[in-house]
Amino acid sequence: MTGYTIAQASQKTGLSTYTLRYYEDIGLLEPVERAANGHRRYSDDDLGRVSFLLKLRDTGMSLEDMQQFVQLYREGDESAALRHAMLSEHRQRVQARMEALQETLDYIDYKLAMYANQQDSCLLETQAERERTS
Amino acid sequence: MTGYTIAQASQKTGLSTYTLRYYEDIGLLEPVERAANGHRRYSDDDLGRVSFLLKLRDTGMSLEDMQQFVQLYREGDESAALRHAMLSEHRQRVQARMEALQETLDYIDYKLAMYANQQDSCLLETQAERERTS
DNA sequence: GCTTGACTTAGAGTTCACTCGAAGGTGTAG
């Protein structure tokens, strides 16, 4: 017997069985191979694809954009440039997101320091704070 | 006349007027001052609070957690320690999130390089890739 | 006085990404 059952795939990917079927339904995964009894059998490549998709999802790509990416992939080599462009754009968004996170992290640290000194109401960004970084 | 109309507040915060009212409804904002005709008038402090809440939201805090934070704030100084703890926990989550993002950013860069060399199917994380960072 | 436009409310509707329920098939253990 070859391939993983949906329960095993769920275990390995961290996605629920519901979500694995759902991703297949909406075309994020190619139709998964079936055993003689109709049960799904996931290959390592299937799991690798899930793993890749999860990286995109967890960096904020919508399922819709992932569907588009997968669609381009299906169109073969001629779409490589477009896929590269999508990925590259996504990269930029992730980077921007990280910069925003870093800024807020600094801000939170500042707030926490204020707390340590009991100097802050900590429910609004004050004029002074807005000027702090300019 | 003092304070901003809801349209001006929307402009300044980037939130829709719907969302500004919604945040007030669910208690994220204190009831905003009203003009004689019943229209809202947002103060700079109101906008500062929105700005603070957006920092929390944009770093992944749920509205529910923000409600709790605001509730603690209403309870006054005795809740300062709890607020500090919440913020500190949130800080940790943001940091963890950033580390995950950095990892994926590296991964995307790797994939982009593969594209540049036409060496990659770019739809799955391969065994080789999984081993790359171990 | 009438129209226009910005606001008000309460409550309904939308989107996204799942998540579940119901009814049924299959395979093995007792």
Place this chain on the structure above:
DNA sequence: CTACACCTTCGAGTGAACTCTAAGTCAAGC
């Protein structure tokens, strides 16, 4: 043969966070 675990499909339900609609108020301009 029966019980049970595990799978199948289809369609409906959920929760978060908005987003919009309808009906009404009010002030300003023609």
